[in-house]
Amino acid sequence: MGAKIDDAVQKLLGMWESGEMPEMIKHTTIARQKGERPCDSWSLANQILMLLSRTEDARGFRQWQEVGRRVKKGAQAIYISGPLKYTREVIDEETGEKVKRTFIRGFKDIPVFRIEDTEGAPIEDSQPNYAPKEMPPLMDVAEAWGIPVKYAAGDGRSYGAYQSTSDRSFEQIVLRTHDAVTFFHELSHAAHNRIRPLKDGQDPFQEIVAETCAAVLCLLYGYEGYVAQARHYVAHYAKAKPEEATRAVMAALSDIEKVLDMILSTSAAKPQGRTA
Known part of the structure; x- marks a missing residue:
């Protein structure tokens, strides 16, 4: 598992460094339905x-x-x-x-x-059902950890959230988009929280870890259109230019690899994308 993760991380950083990335796919939000709670x-x-x-x-x-x-x-x-x-x-x-x-x-x-x-x-x-017809990969990881994943209508504030009490007696992932990258991001927060307790709010280090992991998982599972926006996201939290995003990743590389290893070793769903 370690070699596969390392190959995927290196591929991602190579794309970010060269700037040669697939065309960016824009995020979509779930439209509100009548009767929402x-x-x-x-x-x-x-x-x-x-x-x-x-x-x-x-x-x-x-x-x-x-x-x-x-x-x-x-x-x-x-x-x-x-x-x-x-x-x-x-x-x-x-x-x-x-x-x-x-x-x-x-x-x-x-x-x-x-x-x-x-x-x-x-x-x-x-109580409308906002779930997609086909669930994204790695949903079995959230199930294995006992984390409910709920889809809700867009609220204009975020695409998703990982919610947890400090002792993890309550955990859930709320998604306001069907985009797999958002699920990967929030699942990465959940994994990170199992490695070390997360700080409240959008801590820059935690966001860099989650988004980099999400981008790597996108490569592994064939969602490469989200790689470019991930670079901008990481650069925003690193307070750096997009082309300097890799520096922020290197500082968080240990946690990134631990999070990815925890997710992939828990899942029975094999990656479909290519890392080379």
């Missing part, structure tokens, strides 16, 4: 609170009424956190004109109820 747009903290309450759908009293369901008598609410917003006029620093801006002055507890504590009309149609 409100909790799909909640923060990670609120989603974890919901899942710890042993449900995958929770909504406010009126939100349940809007889909033809009612909260059972005596049902206990669970509480999520929501921002307290206010709007005021400020001076735009660039134009010098007055504009209205929204600010957050704190947070409030919002009561929501589990679907298990409601009754009424079926809501299967309100």
